[in-house]
Amino acid sequence: MTSTVSPALEQRIARVLSAGVGLRGDGESPASLKTDGVAGGTELIEPGGGAAGEGAEGGRGAEGVSTWIGLVAAWNARIDLTAARNEDELVDLMLADAVVLAAHLPQGKRVVDVGTGAGAPGLAVALLRQDLALTLVEPLQKRVSFLRNTIGALLQSGALKPGAGRAPFVERGRGEEVARRAPAFDVAISRATLAPGRWLDMGAALTAGAAAPEVWVLLAREEPPALTGWEVAEDLRYRWPLTGVERRAVRYLRRAPASTPGATSEG
Numbered sequence: 001m002t003s004t005v006s007p008a009l010e011q012r013i014a015r016v017l018s019a020g021v022g023l024r025g026d027g028e029s030p031a032s033l034k035t036d037g038v039a040g041g042t043e044l045i046e047p048g049g050g051a052a053g054e055g056a057e058g059g060r061g062a063e064g065v066s067t068w069i070g071l072v073a074a075w076n077a078r079i080d081l082t083a084a085r086n087e088d089e090l091v092d093l094m095l096a097d098a099v100v101l102a103a104h105l106p107q108g109k110r111v112v113d114v115g116t117g118a119g120a121p122g123l124a125v126a127l128l129r130q131d132l133a134l135t136l137v138e139p140l141q142k143r144v145s146f147l148r149n150t151i152g153a154l155l156q157s158g159a160l161k162p163g164a165g166r167a168p169f170v171e172r173g174r175g176e177e178v179a180r181r182a183p184a185f186d187v188a189i190s191r192a193t194l195a196p197g198r199w200l201d202m203g204a205a206l207t208a209g210a211a212a213p214e215v216w217v218l219l220a221r222e223e224p225p226a227l228t229g230w231e232v233a234e235d236l237r238y239r240w241p242l243t244g245v246e247r248r249a250v251r252y253l254r255r256a257p258a259s260t261p262g263a264t265s266e267g
């Protein structure tokens, strides 16, 4: 199935992508996606170039986003991929949280997205940040087929040229199964799949082997959960650009273990 994107849909996609330019943390920021975090240090995000658009080998992320959203709209007529009721909802739902994540994720890391569904936020992040190695975990076969087909089309067109040496990998299964296998991820992301507290536990298990693990919890307006041994490093509040929905992206880092008084390096 091919992807055709109307000029109106293309304009909506461009609006959400360009809202991300404001996340660089300097100059004028659009109110919509301007984040208000507890810690600063946002990374430049530029649709069609730099961190958000092109990997080191020249993938075309913004173009890929249009192809992918066009495919979501086309496949959604046959299989249940999204509950979006109009184009504003579709573009905000698919893209806006990923634009925020893409501006804040560390360079070159192994990232897992649990419950990717039609690709939000994991596939969008893979397109916008082609330095990252994404694993997309999804149990439902029809959604797995959609994701694999779409990634194939994006690779073929050259929109996806992963800088980390591999294309986004789609793993069919549940997050619980992946977490049991001592996985090696640095960053765990997920949206609308598990209750926030349960997701935080699972995210911690998925990144247990990493030197500097991070877990992101994506919320509407509710308070972020707490997890012993982890702390909130950023609490980003923003509105989706097209629908004005209030959102929150919370970044958790594992606390360094407290040093034992009197302990020596010789042990």
Ligand SMILES: C[S@@+](CC[C@H](N)C(=O)[O-])C[C@H]1O[C@@H](n2cnc3c(N)ncnc32)[C@H](O)[C@@H]1O
Pocket: 093, 114, 115, 116, 117, 118, 119, 120, 121, 137, 138, 139, 140, 143, 173, 174, 175, 176, 190, 191, 192, 193
């Ligand atoms: C409501 S959809 C959200 C999809 C996407 N993350 C989004 O925000 O648009 C939840 C997705 O998680 C998947 N899912 C449900 N339980 C899961 C689990 N335990 N592990 C991994 N995926 C799961 C479902 O098949 C579904 O595609």
